[in-house]
Amino acid sequence: MKKFYAEALVVSVFIGIFIRVLALLLTGQSLLTSIEDYFFSAVIAMISCTLTFGVHVKVLTNNQYSFITKHMISSMVIIAIYVIGNLYAGGTDVIFQWEFYGYAIAVVLVSLPLIHYFNKRIMRFNEFLHLKKSRHASE
Amino acid sequence: MKLGLVCNNNIRDDVLNKFQSLSIEVYRNADLYVVEEGLHTGLLPCIVFRPDRLDDLSDMLQAFAPTTTSSKIVGFKDDAYHVISHEDIFYFEALDAGVLCHTRSDVFLLKEKLYQLEARLPSDRYIKVSRSFIVHIDAVTRIIPWFNRRLLLKFEHSKKEVEVSKNYVGHFKEFLGMR
Numbered sequence: 001m002k003k004f005y006a007e008a009l010v011v012s013v014f015i016g017i018f019i020r021v022l023a024l025l026l027t028g029q030s031l032l033t034s035i036e037d038y039f040f041s042a043v044i045a046m047i048s049c050t051l052t053f054g055v056h057v058k059v060l061t062n063n064q065y066s067f068i069t070k071h072m073i074s075s076m077v078i079i080a081i082y083v084i085g086n087l088y089a090g091g092t093d094v095i096f097q098w099e100f101y102g103y104a105i106a107v108v109l110v111s112l113p114l115i116h117y118f119n120k121r122i123m124r125f126n127e128f129l130h131l132k133k134s135r136h137a138s139e
Numbered sequence: 140m141k142l143g144l145v146c147n148n149n150i151r152d153d154v155l156n157k158f159q160s161l162s163i164e165v166y167r168n169a170d171l172y173v174v175e176e177g178l179h180t181g182l183l184p185c186i187v188f189r190p191d192r193l194d195d196l197s198d199m200l201q202a203f204a205p206t207t208t209s210s211k212i213v214g215f216k217d218d219a220y221h222v223i224s225h226e227d228i229f230y231f232e233a234l235d236a237g238v239l240c241h242t243r244s245d246v247f248l249l250k251e252k253l254y255q256l257e258a259r260l261p262s263d264r265y266i267k268v269s270r271s272f273i274v275h276i277d278a279v280t281r282i283i284p285w286f287n288r289r290l291l292l293k294f295e296h297s298k299k300e301v302e303v304s305k306n307y308v309g310h311f312k313e314f315l316g317m318r
Contacts, residue, residue, distance in 0.1 A: 001291065001300055003302075004289075004291065056283075057283060061281055061282075121284055122283070122284055124317070125282040125284060125290070125315070125317075126281060128315040128317050129276070129281075129282055129315060131316065132314075132315050133276065133277050133279075136263070136264060136277055
């Protein structure tokens with residue numbers, strides 16, 4: 001698990017920096033603008049990664065939670081990451097813009113099929129595992 | 140090779156005793172069936188035996204007996220040998236120093252090599268998941284899929300975990316019946 005988490009953290013740092021570079025390019029700014037913000041982008045990415053990793057391991061793979069509960073928890077994490085990212089990038093002014101809420105809903109809706117796919121994949125593995133074990137128990 | 144048994148109920152216990160005396164396990168889904176004479180129609184190829192000649196059946200079954208007649212594993216720890224029951228085993232791990240048997244709370248050193256264990260362990264309960272690990276599937280409680288076709292196996296009431304390497308994922312899925 002630590003190995004997987006470490007891999008995810010390293011990848012998230014690169015993703016955070018990549019998003020920063022992309023945002024600067026799209027807004028026509030120099031890549032050398034506010035060098036210290038690269039560090040904050042990486043930190044936000046690592047926090048997002050940690051939250052996502054926790055959801056993947058503790059929630060999505062847990063048979064005790066219902067499908068709806070898993071979706072709700074995953075959506076809350078996604079919204080938390082979205083809010084943090086927007087507040088960091090745009091300041092508190094963003095909360096007075098309707099686009100902020102529109103994009104939030106869009107992000108949640110777009111991520112639902114992805115969550116569903118991951119959950120289905122995890123559940124499939126564990127269902128076959130329990131089927132295999134129950135056959136041994138009955139023998 | 141996995142053997143199955145087809146016979147009448149009145150002799151079933153006697154025949155099963157023959158199998159058990161030779162430490163041969165009987166499987167529901169077998170590679171080859173040992174069938175009582177008269178019941179073998181539709182089951183060919185199979186080994187047909189006569190119910191009044193069970194001694195001949197025993198002689199024939201000798202060829203299928205495993206090289207070790209014990210279903211237990213013997214491990215070394217704290218200057219003593221311990222007999223480890225299959226129910227307690229989580230997985231086997233091959234290191235330079237030898238093969239370790241991991242249970243919930245202990246780790247034992249074994250004399251056998253991993254390939255020797257793989258040959259004598261029940262193939263429907265133990266699965267090789269990488270070059271260095273053989274896992275007891277009944278002890279696995281959760282499978283966590285990861286990127287790059289890897290899986291992580293978690294065990295009951297334990298922090299121990301084993302990774303299924305990507306080269307073994309296909310075989311593992313087949314073992315679970317997913318393919």
